[in-house]
Amino acid sequence: MINRTIAPEFRSIEEISLLQPTHRLLDNGIKLYVVDAGEQELVRLEFIFNNVNWDVSRPLQAYATNALIIDGTSTLSSYQISESIDSYGAFIQPEYSFDYSSLTLYTLSKHLDNVLPVVREVLTDAIFPQEELDTLIRTQKQKLTVSLEKNDVITRRVFNHSLFGDSIYGYSIEAEDYDRIDRDQLLDYYKKAYQPENCVIIASGKVDELTISKINRQFGTGWSTSIEFQKNVFSFPQTKGGVFFTEKPDSLQSAIRIGQISVVRSHPDFPALQFLNTVLGGYFGSRLMANIREDKGYTYGIGSAQVSLQNAGYFLIASEVGSDVCSSTLTEIEKEISLLKTTLIPQEELELVRNYMLGSFLGSLENAFSHAEKFKSIFLSNLDYDYYSRYIQVIKSISSDELLQLANKYWNFDGFNKVITGKK
Amino acid sequence: MVKFDRFTLDNGLTVLVHEDPTTPMAVVNILYDVGARDENPSQTGFAHLFEHLMFGGSVNIPSYDEPLQRVGGENNAFTSNDITNYYVTLPAVNLETAFWLESDRMLSLAFSEKSLEVQRNVVCEEFKQRYLNQPYGDVMLMLRPLAYTKHPYMWPTIGKELSHIENANIDDVKAFFKKHYNPNNAIMVVGGAVKTEEVKRLAEKWFSDIPSGDKYHRDLPQEPIQTSARRITHHSDVPVSAIYIAFHVPSKNDQGYYEADLIGDILSRGNSSRLYSNLIKDKKMFTDINASLTGSSDPGLLIIDGKPSDGVSMEDAEAAIWDVLNQLCSEHVPEVELSKVKNKIESTMVFAEMSLLDKAMNLAYFEVLGDADALNKETDRYLKVTAEDIRVRAQSIFRKENSSTLLYLSNS
Numbered sequence: 001m002i003n004r005t006i007a008p009e010f011r012s013i014e015e016i017s018l019l020q021p022t023h024r025l026l027d028n029g030i031k032l033y034v035v036d037a038g039e040q041e042l043v044r045l046e047f048i049f050n051n052v053n054w055d056v057s058r059p060l061q062a063y064a065t066n067a068l069i070i071d072g073t074s075t076l077s078s079y080q081i082s083e084s085i086d087s088y089g090a091f092i093q094p095e096y097s098f099d100y101s102s103l104t105l106y107t108l109s110k111h112l113d114n115v116l117p118v119v120r121e122v123l124t125d126a127i128f129p130q131e132e133l134d135t136l137i138r139t140q141k142q143k144l145t146v147s148l149e150k151n152d153v154i155t156r157r158v159f160n161h162s163l164f165g166d167s168i169y170g171y172s173i174e175a176e177d178y179d180r181i182d183r184d185q186l187l188d189y190y191k192k193a194y195q196p197e198n199c200v201i202i203a204s205g206k207v208d209e210l211t212i213s214k215i216n217r218q219f220g221t222g223w224s225t226s227i228e229f230q231k232n233v234f235s236f237p238q239t240k241g242g243v244f245f246t247e248k249p250d251s252l253q254s255a256i257r258i259g260q261i262s263v264v265r266s267h268p269d270f271p272a273l274q275f276l277n278t279v280l281g282g283y284f285g286s287r288l289m290a291n292i293r294e295d296k297g298y299t300y301g302i303g304s305a306q307v308s309l310q311n312a313g314y315f316l317i318a319s320e321v322g323s324d325v326c327s328s329t330l331t332e333i334e335k336e337i338s339l340l341k342t343t344l345i346p347q348e349e350l351e352l353v354r355n356y357m358l359g360s361f362l363g364s365l366e367n368a369f370s371h372a373e374k375f376k377s378i379f380l381s382n383l384d385y386d387y388y389s390r391y392i393q394v395i396k397s398i399s400s401d402e403l404l405q406l407a408n409k410y411w412n413f414d415g416f417n418k419v420i421t422g423k424k
Numbered sequence: 425m426v427k428f429d430r431f432t433l434d435n436g437l438t439v440l441v442h443e444d445p446t447t448p449m450a451v452v453n454i455l456y457d458v459g460a461r462d463e464n465p466s467q468t469g470f471a472h473l474f475e476h477l478m479f480g481g482s483v484n485i486p487s488y489d490e491p492l493q494r495v496g497g498e499n500n501a502f503t504s505n506d507i508t509n510y511y512v513t514l515p516a517v518n519l520e521t522a523f524w525l526e527s528d529r530m531l532s533l534a535f536s537e538k539s540l541e542v543q544r545n546v547v548c549e550e551f552k553q554r555y556l557n558q559p560y561g562d563v564m565l566m567l568r569p570l571a572y573t574k575h576p577y578m579w580p581t582i583g584k585e586l587s588h589i590e591n592a593n594i595d596d597v598k599a600f601f602k603k604h605y606n607p608n609n610a611i612m613v614v615g616g617a618v619k620t621e622e623v624k625r626l627a628e629k630w631f632s633d634i635p636s637g638d639k640y641h642r643d644l645p646q647e648p649i650q651t652s653a654r655r656i657t658h659h660s661d662v663p664v665s666a667i668y669i670a671f672h673v674p675s676k677n678d679q680g681y682y683e684a685d686l687i688g689d690i691l692s693r694g695n696s697s698r699l700y701s702n703l704i705k706d707k708k709m710f711t712d713i714n715a716s717l718t719g720s721s722d723p724g725l726l727i728i729d730g731k732p733s734d735g736v737s738m739e740d741a742e743a744a745i746w747d748v749l750n751q752l753c754s755e756h757v758p759e760v761e762l763s764k765v766k767n768k769i770e771s772t773m774v775f776a777e778m779s780l781l782d783k784a785m786n787l788a789y790f791e792v793l794g795d796a797d798a799l800n801k802e803t804d805r806y807l808k809v810t811a812e813d814i815r816v817r818a819q820s821i822f823r824k825e826n827s828s829t830l831l832y833l834s835n836s
Contacts, residue, residue, distance in 0.1 A: 002629065004484035004528050008520040010495040039446065040774050070695075078705070082695035087764045089771030108771050135704065138733060139711040145663040146731075149559040250661075252552040284498075285489050297545025300553050320553050322545075352494045359496020363449050363513050367778045 013358040016392060019371040020385055021202070024212065026220030030196045033375060034212065035204040037368040041109040043205040044369055045215070046376075047123060048102045049193050054168045054232040057180075062168075064136060064181050065189045066094045066101040071132035073121040078132055081118060090115045092122075098169050099310045099380065101193065109206055112214055120218045123194060128186040137178045144175055151248060151255035151421040152320055158244045159257040159419040163314055165237040197225035200379070204372035234311045236261065241414050246421040254326040254422025258333065259316030260415055265308035265381040271394040273315075273410060276403050277306040278353050279345060280336060281317055283360075285352070287336050288317065296332070298325040308381060315410070323423040330418070340407040344400040357395050425800055426783050428613075429620045430791075433627060435636040436608025440787050440796055441623045442615035444780055450516035450616035451780050454526055455788040457611070458604035459506040460583075461576040461644060461722065469583020472503040473547050473592055474600055478510065480539030482529035495521045503581050506721040507792060513781060516617035520626055527630035530610065533601060540594055547589050551582050559662045563729075563832065570654050571670040571725055571828040575647035577718075606637035611791045615784040647672070647723065655829040661836070664711075667742055668830040669728045671821045676721055677793055682805045683817035684717060684726055689765040690757060690814070691715040691728075691748070696764070698748050699728070709736045709744050721793060726821060738831055752818035756811040769806045 021033040051062045070092060071078040085092045090107035092115075103123065107115050147153045157172045164170025192198075203215065240260070263270055274282070281288040281304030288302045302319035321329045345353075364370055378387050429441045463470050478501065479488045492499055497514030512522045555561045564580045572578035583589055612631075614623045650672060674680030692699045692715040703710045713730035728749075732741035776782050790798040820826075 001633070004524070004531070007491050008518075008524050010518045010521055011515075013496055013515055038778065040777055042771070042774055042778075079696055079701055083764065086694045086696050086768060087760065089767030089769075091771075106771075106775065108774060135708065138708065139704065142664055142711040142731065142734070146559055149663060151557070252557045253549065283493065285493050293546055294542060297542040298549070300546055300550035320549075320557075322549055322552070352490065355496045356493040356498075359493075359515050360498060362496065362515055363498065366447060366449070366780065369778065 012355060013362055016358070016362055016365070018365065018374060018385060018388055019368075021372070021375050026216045028196045028220050028224055030199050030201060030219060032201045032203060032212070032215060033379070034207045035202070035368050035372045035375065036207045037371065038205055041206055043107055043109055043112065043203060043207055043211060044372065045105045045119070046102055046202045046372070047104070048100050048200045048202065048376075049198050050100050051098070051168060051232055052193050052198065052229040053189070056166045056171060058185055059168075059171045059173060060177050060181050061185050061189045062101055062193065063096045064133070065128070065186045065193065066096040068128050068132055068136060068186060069094050069103060069126050069190070069194075070122055072127050072129040073125040074127055075125075076118070076121060078129070081122065084118050085115055088114050092119065109211065112211060116214060116218045123219070124223050126190055128183050128190070130183055133181065133183055133186070137181065141175050141178045144173065144178075151251060151253065154246055155255040155257045155318075155419050155421045158246065158421070159259070159316070159417065162239050162242055162244055162417045162419065163236065163259075163261050164312065167234050167236065168232055169234075169309060169312065170236070191227050192229040195225040195227065195229070196223055198229060202372050202376060204368040232311070236312065239417060242417045244417065244419045245424060248422050251323055251422035253320045254323050254420055254424070255318075255320045256326065256329065257316055257318045257419045258416050259314055260417060262306065262313045262315040262410060264310075264313040265377075265387070266383055267313070269406065269410075270306070270308065270313070271391040272398055272402060272406055273306050275353065275357065275395060275398055276340070276406050277304055277315070278357055279349070279403070280304050280340060283353075283356055285356075287339075288333065291336060292319070292321070292329055292332055296325070296328075298322055298329050310380060326420065326422065326424055334413050337407075337411050337413050341404065341411060345403055347400070350400055354395055358392070361392070361395075426777065426787060428787055428796060430796070431624060433607065433632050435632065435634055436606070437627070437631050437634075438611045438791060439623065439627050440611070440613045440791060441618065441620040442613065442783060442787060443618060443620065444616050444783075447616050447780055448516055449513055449780065450519045450522070450614065450618050451511060451513050451784045452519070452522040452526060453509065453511045453613040453615070453781070453784040453788050454530075455611045455613075455792055456508045456510075456605060457609045457792050458508055458640070459504050460579065460581040461505050462604065462640075462642065463576065463579075465576070465579075467588055467592065467596065468579045469547070469581070469589045470592060470596065470600060471508055472581045472583070473543060473589055474597065475501050475503045475508050475510075476543040476547055477533065477539060477597060478529055480536055480543065481534035482525075483532035483534060485525060485528050486534070488525055488529065492521060492525060497521065504720075505577055505581055505718075507789065509785060509788065511781060511785065519614075519618060519622075523626045523630040526612075527634065530605060530607060530631070531634050535594055535598055537594055540592070540597060544589055544592060547582075548586055551586055551589065555580075555582055560666060560832065563668055563830065566656065566658060567668055567670050567727070567828065567830050570656055570830060571672065572647055574645040575722065576644060577647070577720065577722065577724070602637060603640055606640075607631060607634050608636045608639055611788045613784040613788045613791075616780050644722070650826055653824040653827050653829070655831070657831040657833060659833050659835055662832070662834050663836060664731050665738060665834045666729065666731045666832040667738060667745070668832065669745065670725045670828045671727075671826050673717065673724055673726045673821055675723045676719060679805060680817060683809050683813050684821060685719075686762070686765050686769075686806060686809055687752065687814060687818055687821070688715045688717050688726060689768065690752070690761060693765065693768060699730075699745070702748055703730070703744055707744060709733055709741055713745075738833070742829070749818070749822040753815065753822055755815070757814050759811065762809075762811055762814065766807055766809075770803055773803050
């Protein structure tokens, strides 16, 4: 009989190998990064454009330009673009985030010759038909009214605004903002932001020399930078310790979001803060989950995160909890923060989190796409692969003393903004 | 093509192995052949609540999560109307830890009262978060019992109501375990940087002494053929009215399922799909419209959901949806359009092969349906569908007497 009470032997993770992309310049100077790996005959091409020229009087300009980029060129209608990509089983996705707008193409390698010319047209010759803009405004305004019924959505908006004011990170979109978009704004933004000088391409999957030459032929020639654009500038209001309560008397649950501006990925403390965050609320076995879900049953889930944007980092704790236990939850969160500032993390928990984080990092390197993601996050923070070496080193070696000091240096519950939507 | 080896232990546990040397990780996926459809109608939501309790410690190991996290592993689980599926990903060098943990909870749970009490609360909060405290969150709580009058698909996995979860007691938990959590009612898939021989050795070592229980024989009430249109109207404090129409479609094992799935794609996959281009772009009658399949083991549903634009009456909106559906019944879908949705399916299958966990889960699910190798034949089942098949299938699905309509009207 085996003794089931004894855990099998295990090994810590020693080796983690990251696949670094090779770097090229297309003929017009666009930077192309290539992660060539995998057995499947497919390619992902991501075109990334920094958001530029933020103007608070037209807060949807960059978003709407991105959303409508696939909705018409001078030779193809929205329907034709979609149909020509779909007929080859390919996928094309515009995506807008705080720092950049992107267009991602997924295709089987055998269809590259058919889909790349369509992508080229989209990136160089989009015309933003008025009719498509009208549809966007009509559908998105209605979606906004629906999402403003969700406590977690309201909480996130209020929280971001409390940290980042009316910058692109903090602005709360209202229905009227949609009415202020016009076609000229989109054309103007398209000309400025979607230029080679503001573009980076990350190619992953099976990307051989032939594919690279196809990419260069479509995107490296006949497309040049001609207009000046400005990087977004940032200044934040720095509200500290504000309480923002939106009452929803009929709510069964209250949404909570607590946190403050913090350091960015390039800061020397960032990897250690990620460790500390993991202990508090970054994994299923975290202190917040163990206490507030697994011991008290107040919530379906609670977590915390150390987030890095290009121009600011922030720390947050978020949950949705039964309305009747909202204030008890806040008390418990404060307790857990204070515990990490006053009491050393026991060795056993420290080792557990170490191994968990290394395993999770290893597991996040599944395929060519995930290696490309790993590259993207350091590239967009102006870092190189030394960052990951340092990250792994910190995870392997950090001590409870250092974590205690870190908690004291960065966490001040009274200084955190506290946003609650629902019932207190 | 997802290759695998298969063997069965004497106690009835089926094990599939998918060797994938391109990763340093391993996946252990265990599917128990029990879902919300196997519940007692007065104790709904139990299979899902039980899934939570599987993390509350087993007979020899007080905590499931901790030892797994300690070796760099992660895990989760989900419950559907058909199955309960648990999965672990961990560095392949520590594979044995997953065998140790999974075999102990298949052997027996700790059945802790404290765990039951806490998880009842957690699941009630989940119920509120996903179904009750969300605009339109309760739609499936109304649409399922409208479409199903006999079959247990009439309730969602979360359960019919909070009280069913609140009333669950430890004897129910023990009985459920005894009935469903037996090796002969489970399928284990091990994938990644593993070798079949090693998996065999570990499976024998950790699982072979678990006694096989009585085989559960599923004998569910079948849903009678629907003979007349059903409809309900619900008023709610949502900002926008919505319409939902559910149609009965064949089960996943039936070729008709693949026809229905392609019909769903023709209707609503991508911006060139029919509902989108017709009703949102051209006629501007909707701001949002989708078609989706429940994709279940027993005959499931194809559901159309839409939100009409401001100023469009529900009557006109509904008629416009039927116009699009009727066209599929009367005219052959053009060859270009059919090959478009087929190509999309084909490439989706290739992309899905990039994820080890997806491969493992799919193998387990097709095995429980009858044969894991059906995963590799799925693309062919889509490709052989003809335009005439689509028309005939559309005619059998899109009939008023096969429809259940929910008008979800805004109070404002």
